[in-house]
Amino acid sequence: MGRRGPRLPDLNLTDDERRTLEGWARRRKTAQALALRARIVLACADGVSNMDVSRTLRVSPPTVTKWRRRFIEDRLEGLSDESRPGAPRAITDEHVEQVITTTLEQAPPNGDTHWSTRSLANAMGMSQTAISRIWRAFGLKPHQVDTWKLSTDPQFVDKVRDVVGLYLDPPENALVLCVDEKSQMQALDRTAPTLPMMPTTPQRQTHDYIRHGTTSLFAALDVTSGAVIAAHHRRHRHQEFLKFLKTIDKNTPAELDLHLVCDNYATHKTPAIKKWLLQHPRFHVHFTPTSASWLNLVERWFAELTTRKLRRSAHRSVAELEADVATWVEAWNADPKPFIWTKTADDILDTLAAYCQRINDPAH
Incomplete structure (x- = not known):
């Protein structure tokens, strides 16, 4: 029976590349996508066919072909995710800085003691969701206040x-x-x-x-x-x-x-x-x-x-x-x-x- 499909280009690894890929492949909890790609490349480098790699690692044949080709073209860098096109960024670093500065250093003009997402969004001309995301990213919680008391005992x-x-x-x-x-x-x-x-209902009292x-x-x-x-x-x-x-x-x-x-x-x-x-x-x-x-x-x-x-x-x-x-x-x-x-x-x-x-x- 003749060989089916085009001849695959040879995939050879340097010692440094193999050590790096083996390190990535051993990951168990983080970066699992990168670990899978490393195992695909290592199997292909050992001379295993794409179909056998597909069956062994339980991925589709096009997936094996994709990461084999990406590695041959760009080596280790080719296994990283490529940037995806999308809408241009609407909130700049200057906007983020202004939100943080206003939250920390200014009080609402209506006499409130602290900002809410709604009041700051109206003042900044931004959406309430954007304000909420910025606050979460920087750990800002204007609605909360902690109390403290220090002893004045001289002893x-x-x-x-x-x-x-x-x-x-x-x-x-x-x-x-x-x-x-x-x-x-x-x-x-x-x-x-x-x-x-009761089930789904906690104890209730007046x-x-x-x-x-x-x-x-x-x-x-x-x-x-x-x-x-x-x-x-x-x-x-x-x-x-x-x-x-x-x-x-x-x-x-x-x-x-x-x-x-x-x-x-x-x-x-x-x-x-x-x-x-x-x-x-x-x-x-x-x-x-x-x-x-x-x-x-x-x-x-x-x-x-x-x-x-x-x-x-x-x-x-x-x-x-x-x-x-x-x-x-x-x-x-x-x-x-x-x-x-x-x-x-x-x-x-x-x-x-x-x-x-x-x-x-x-x-x-």
Whole structure:
């Protein structure tokens, strides 16, 4: 049987070309189109016919012919996609620069605090879609605002090192307890029954509620085990905090020292509290810096309580709320999960220093 079709031109590779093509062909996640073209050329260079290459790589014969020809004509550069003709660019670099500058440096003339895509499009004489694309490309979000707060505590650095040191290297023969109060917990009852979750429909509850009173939850989180000592009190004074200290004293092994991490709330520093602490030398109080409650791990536990219990619950009385929370705390303590602190004091201070430098930069 005679040979069918025209004779194919020889495809020979240099050592550098083969190494480059083999590198492209090994790609598994990126540039898959280029990897396929490289495998086609390598197979053809090994003397495999176009039809066999087509069957092996599961591509059409015209595709094999195309990339074989492109490589012979332009070598490695021929495997890249050619630029395609299209409409001329309507938005120039000058237009993009003007949009960015206006967004960052000017306010809308109508008194708004920030631009919207519609208002800026009208001011620039461009389409709303074009403004939106430019904003997305440069990460501009005028509708969003972030808040920040820095501690003004003159002992901030020392307190951070003290508290973080307790988390990362707890003292021997001692418990580290993060102590705080979740004050003004509301006993709320919805004005209509909550509707259960159904396929394609989330749980539904009314926006309106009836308030039946408030209570405060005092909690002490054991940093090592994750267990919590908790007690409810209807008021939030130093008398209640003193009662909770006595509760901690009764519910912890007497032979262990207790290191308490607390915030700077006034009820934690009254003369009565100081006198009681002097009479109980196993208690050592470590205060977090002012406006730095994020440093107290019990706040993370309060977030779990809010998300998993309080946010969706309904209670007809304060007593019902307290009993419900006590049951939840008991279930938590049956299988406690500690929160692992990973950042060193130097990591925290370096991050804050970089942020302070950024917000104080005149060019910011």
